[in-house]
Amino acid sequence: MYRIGGRLIFDLYGKSHGPCVGAVLEGFPAGMEVDFDLLNEEMSLRKPTGRIGTPRRESDTPEFKEGLTDGVTDGGNIRIEIANKDTDGSKYMKFYDTPRPGHADLPALLKFPNHDLRGSGQFSGRLTAAMVAAGALAKQYLSARGIEIQAYSKSIGDVRDVNVRDPEEIRGSRMFPTRACDAETDKRMRLCIEKAGAEGDSVGGVAECVITGLPISFGGIWFEALDAELAHSMFGIPACKGIEFGDGFALAGMNGSVSNDPYRYENGSIVTTTNHLGGIVGGMCDGSPVVFRVVFKATPSIGKCQDTVNLKTGKNDTVEVTGRHDPCIVPRAVAVVEAMAAITVMDQLLRE
Ligand SMILES: Cc1cc2nc3c(=O)[nH]c(=O)nc-3n(C[C@H](O)[C@H](O)[C@H](O)COP(=O)(O)O)c2cc1C
DSSP states (O other): EEEOSSSEEEEEOOOOOOOOOEEEEEETTOOBBBOOOHHHHHHHSSSOGGSSSOOOOOOOOEEEEEEEEEEEOOOSSSEEEHHHHHHOOOGGGGTTTTTOSSSSSHHHHHTTTTTGGGGGGGGSSSGGGHHHHHHHHHHHHTTTTTTTEEEEEEEEEEEEOOSOOOHHHHHHHSSTTTOOOHHHHHHHHHHHHHHHHHHHHOOEEEEEEEEEEEOOTTTTGGGOOHHHHHHHHHHHHHEEEEEEETGGGGEEEEGGHSSOOOOOTOOOOOSSSSSSSTTTTTTTOOOSSSEEEEOOOOOOOOSOOOOEETTTTEEEEEOOOOSOOSSSHHHHHHHHHHHHHHHHHHHHHOOO
16 A cells, blocks of 8 residues: 555555555545545546547446445545456566666566566556545545635647636636647647657646635645645656646746735735745745646657666667557546645645
8 A cells, every 4th residue: 555644544555457446545524425426527537538548448437345325424444446457468578578768667676576567567557546536535525615626738748838727717628638728729739649649659748736715824834834745645646757836947037026926905805916936835825826737757658669678688678668558648647636636635624
């Protein structure tokens, strides 16, 4: 099991070609009636579509093994399992000798002598199905308290959405396969992914997430800072290589007179007039929406010939990846970003 959280503890387990992937939520309060339509909508947003996702097709039906009584959380551990049915490990055998560059094969084989490489084992994006199922419950809990978490594809390859998107527009990304916010950007992102896939290559990109409804002072300090804990959970998502809040790395080139977000009263509430800092100061919310972006590298498994080593012969070698892979991770990862953000925020809420 792989674990994160303080009051709401999230455990992840399973592997790509085992019987299932699963999650346990410990500390989830009793009394929440689960909306299964919303849960299934979240699950479908992580599923691959068309030529922009892996051809592996799973029904991704979460089974609640414990923690729900008549569809209502009962205060016990919530254990969710999702069966692996569409498995085919045949294309992975050669990676025992010639590990894929960019994937976890080499360090995993050295660290775990019995590592099951089929489907990439526990390093597979498949486990994110369990993250989304658990996150869907956290999202429902937060939504009932006025806290909404929405993400979308900010960029894919060289296609970048330059607009500032409000929560309504971001919600609209649910209707587009790439999770772009409008049809034109969706089309350009789709073409970009399809082109890379047709060339035996892959592309990366950025998911942007916006959290609304958090009161001023929500969060923690030092290692429990809201940004610290969000970063922790985002880096648990495979292929995440970075996170920035607000203007992020661009803040390095700004004067304080520009990057500080001024306060003012509006209808009796304190608001900020800009949001360069992503809604978090001192690890706590400052009244602006929390805005962060997560970078996903290009999918490591690609059809092009790459240099690697041969662990059997002890010589240099090459490897080409065949089999079923996402030519881009971002469209599917958007739902995972929302889910892990929800689990993290709910954990902080229970600790407030
Ligand atoms: C939703 C999702 C789907 C993924 N699909 C693939 C895939 O089809 N092929 C692949 O090689 N990696 C895929 N990955 C990425 C690998 O799991 C990841 O790169 C690998 O475990 C190495 O970890 P690292 O990239 O965090 O270093 C996917 C990741 C996510 C989040």
